[in-house]
Amino acid sequence: MKRPEWIPAILSIAVFALFWYLSKDFRDIPYLISNTTILAETGLMAIGMTLIIIAGNIDLSVGSILVLTACLMPKLAGHASAPVAILIAVLLGAVMGGINGIIITKAKLPSFLVTLATMAIYRGIAKAMLQADSAEVAPNVKGLDRLSLLGMPYPLVIFLVFALVIGLVLHRKVLGRWLFGIGTNSEAARYAGFPVDRATITAFAVSGALIGIAAFCMDSRLGVARPDMAPGIELQAITIVVAGGTAISGGKGTMVGTLLSWLLMYFVTTGMGVMNIKAEYQLTIIGLILIVSVFGQQVATSIASHRLPKPTKLSTKP
Amino acid sequence: MKHFSSLLLLGALVLAGCNSGGSGTDTSSTATNTGNSAPSGDTGEKLKVVFIPKDTANPYFKPVGQGIDEAKAKYNFDYQEQGPATADPTSQIPIIKDQIQRKVDVIVLAANAPNTLNEVLDDAKAKGIIVLTVDADLTGNESHRAAGILPTDFAKVGESQLELMGKQMNYEGEFAILSATTTASNQNTWIATIKEKLKDPKYSKMKLVDTVYGNDEPMKSSTEMEGLLTKYPNLKGVLSPTSVGLAAAAQVLENSGNYPGGPKAKNGGIHLTGLSTPKQLKKYVDKGVIEGFQLWSPKDMGTLAACLGTSAKRKKIDLKFGTEVDGPDGKKYKLDDKGVVYAGDLLTFDKTNIDKYDF
Numbered sequence: 001m002k003r004p005e006w007i008p009a010i011l012s013i014a015v016f017a018l019f020w021y022l023s024k025d026f027r028d029i030p031y032l033i034s035n036t037t038i039l040a041e042t043g044l045m046a047i048g049m050t051l052i053i054i055a056g057n058i059d060l061s062v063g064s065i066l067v068l069t070a071c072l073m074p075k076l077a078g079h080a081s082a083p084v085a086i087l088i089a090v091l092l093g094a095v096m097g098g099i100n101g102i103i104i105t106k107a108k109l110p111s112f113l114v115t116l117a118t119m120a121i122y123r124g125i126a127k128a129m130l131q132a133d134s135a136e137v138a139p140n141v142k143g144l145d146r147l148s149l150l151g152m153p154y155p156l157v158i159f160l161v162f163a164l165v166i167g168l169v170l171h172r173k174v175l176g177r178w179l180f181g182i183g184t185n186s187e188a189a190r191y192a193g194f195p196v197d198r199a200t201i202t203a204f205a206v207s208g209a210l211i212g213i214a215a216f217c218m219d220s221r222l223g224v225a226r227p228d229m230a231p232g233i234e235l236q237a238i239t240i241v242v243a244g245g246t247a248i249s250g251g252k253g254t255m256v257g258t259l260l261s262w263l264l265m266y267f268v269t270t271g272m273g274v275m276n277i278k279a280e281y282q283l284t285i286i287g288l289i290l291i292v293s294v295f296g297q298q299v300a301t302s303i304a305s306h307r308l309p310k311p312t313k314l315s316t317k318p
Numbered sequence: 319m320k321h322f323s324s325l326l327l328l329g330a331l332v333l334a335g336c337n338s339g340g341s342g343t344d345t346s347s348t349a350t351n352t353g354n355s356a357p358s359g360d361t362g363e364k365l366k367v368v369f370i371p372k373d374t375a376n377p378y379f380k381p382v383g384q385g386i387d388e389a390k391a392k393y394n395f396d397y398q399e400q401g402p403a404t405a406d407p408t409s410q411i412p413i414i415k416d417q418i419q420r421k422v423d424v425i426v427l428a429a430n431a432p433n434t435l436n437e438v439l440d441d442a443k444a445k446g447i448i449v450l451t452v453d454a455d456l457t458g459n460e461s462h463r464a465a466g467i468l469p470t471d472f473a474k475v476g477e478s479q480l481e482l483m484g485k486q487m488n489y490e491g492e493f494a495i496l497s498a499t500t501t502a503s504n505q506n507t508w509i510a511t512i513k514e515k516l517k518d519p520k521y522s523k524m525k526l527v528d529t530v531y532g533n534d535e536p537m538k539s540s541t542e543m544e545g546l547l548t549k550y551p552n553l554k555g556v557l558s559p560t561s562v563g564l565a566a567a568a569q570v571l572e573n574s575g576n577y578p579g580g581p582k583a584k585n586g587g588i589h590l591t592g593l594s595t596p597k598q599l600k601k602y603v604d605k606g607v608i609e610g611f612q613l614w615s616p617k618d619m620g621t622l623a624a625c626l627g628t629s630a631k632r633k634k635i636d637l638k639f640g641t642e643v644d645g646p647d648g649k650k651y652k653l654d655d656k657g658v659v660y661a662g663d664l665l666t667f668d669k670t671n672i673d674k675y676d677f
Contacts, residue, residue: 025419035419038412132501134433143437222408224433228501229408273416279374279403 004297019271048207056250057111064122097208101201167255183250385620407431424627476511491554539566558592610668
């Protein structure tokens with residue numbers, strides 16, 4: 001009961017069982033594994049978003065970073081090899097994320113405001129650059145989603161590896177401790193000698209770098225990049241993070257929660273998709289799941305705190 | 319990426335086959351009886367046909383779906399419509415993936431972008447699914463679908479719209495275009511044709527002052543229309559070749575009262591025309607806000623799609639680029655060298671005939 005992630009975990013299992021029972025098209029494990037390629041990109045964005053939200057911030061510009069990176073990468077990489085293209089995408093994303101972090105910390109502006117602005121700026125640049133055109137992706141970097149490792153498509157492997165690595169950094173390393181500290185009380189963290197600015201900028205830059213990887217996956221999957229693609233993907237990433245139990249006010253959250261919430265979202269969207277549930281109902285249901293998950297975790301946490309064993313009183317007797 | 323290069327090779331082969339026009343060999347079908355037996359009265363296995371519109375909110379696609387739906391008994395198939403919530407270049411990809419998994423036989427698609435769906439459509443083709451585009455084709459990527467059904471010869475729409483606009487405003491004065499999105503390929507084609515045709519001496523006194531984009535959203539379209547009215551006091555005409563834009567513009571124009579015969583008509587008022595369905599604009603035509611507008615019959619696209627898709631799946635016809643195939647009404651339909659086929663001609667709706675149409 002101390003870990004509220006059991007809510008998205010149970011919801012995942014329930015949703016999985018429900019669609020397994022309802023739809024023969026869902027009852028297909030190889031399909032369920034191979035179909036992860038699209039949401040894996042959003043998953044990569046949710047990993048970085050977890051760091052940012054835990055530190056008490058938000059990044060509304062992640063979708064715009066994704067799109068601008070996806071549009072710039074083919075232009076800059078040209079026909080360079082895949083590793084070079086990935087490196088370019090990661091650097092682009094990290095720079096854009098870093099810029100967010102620098103403005104937020106140095107100008108002391110709320111992240112909501114700054115990233116609301118960069119959301120418009122980054123997407124605006126992509127639109128100004130390409131107008132109604134598209135950026136063609138070089139043939140040698142296409143089709144990553146069709147390659148697999150250990151029976152899983154590459155984007156899924158990449159997502160899981162980064163969830164593990166960043167999860168370890170968040171929960172086992174000093175950077176993670178700083179982020180939790182900043183999210184709980186940034187002033188206190190500053191007085192405690194935490195490098196608040198540096199840690200915040202790092203979180204935004206790491207998030208940007210992960211978005212760079214997501215942008216590469218997207219380019220590779222679509223074979224083309226357009227400035228008008230993936231609208232609203234930032235809200236999807238934020239939804240995954242908060243439905244996974246990360247407190248929007250900061251200071252609380254886990255990577256396991258984000259991962260489980262991603263899985264829940266995956267089962268829900270895939271199940272409703274193969275059952276051809278109407279798009280408007282799909283949106284409503286996802287909204288409901290967000291509420292149920294967040295509310296359930298809040299209730300679970302409060303029950304858990306009531307049930308905590310009372311601290312044993314120190315004996316006053318000599 | 320070994321796997322991938324073989325796919326690419328396959329794609330290139332398919333492309334080569336299609337580009338050779340009429341003489342090319344079709345890789346997906348072995349049918350030979352093209353043009354002999356008219357496709358009708360199917361009693362074989364029931365097929366699954368799904369229609370993917372641009373999004374669920376656009377009323378323009380309702381009759382297309384209706385056209386398919388009404389043909390389901392004749393061609394023996396189950397029909398479903400499944401559109402994305404938003405009309406963006408990537409929102410149809412997961413839906414197409416879902417349909418492949420659902421093992422549908424025919425996908426009828428109004429593509430949101432001409433180039434983002436190539437990979438997933440190739441997957442569908444590899445599974446033997448017949449993919450037909452309706453209304454919005456994959457311009458430049460025609461090899462990724464079996465055939466593209468266009469409502470009418472688009473090359474003539476721009477011209478026809480300009481002529482109607484010209485007639486209404488007496489071939490004189492300033493006019494503006496209220497379009498859908500900057501990336502909508504059909505809109506851009508028409509705007510380009512209009513600009514080209516304006517060089518004609520017949521239209522020399524007409525001046526296109528602005529082109530604005532309402533993104534096919536009612537709110538944004540209204541705002542853009544209001545913007546036009548304030549920005550250009552001498553405006554004589556507004557041309558909105560999109561159903562969402564035209565309806566929004568009509569409401570704004572009615573509120574302003576500045577239409578021919580309107581309570582606040584200035585210099586004869588602003589003439590509004592464009593493309594839309596009769597049902598949607600009937601009240602504005604009755605009130606005189608709009609004199610006349612045009613459209614093809616979207617329903618015919620649906621009927622043709624149902625016929626061609628199921629017939630091709632049953633190998634009764636061969637959708638080979640550059641050939642003629644049998645249509646639903648016994649007429650021959652010609653696929654051009656890009657696999658494009660037109661469903662019919664443009665109709666003009668006004669007070670005299672609007673009651674005759676129910677879509």
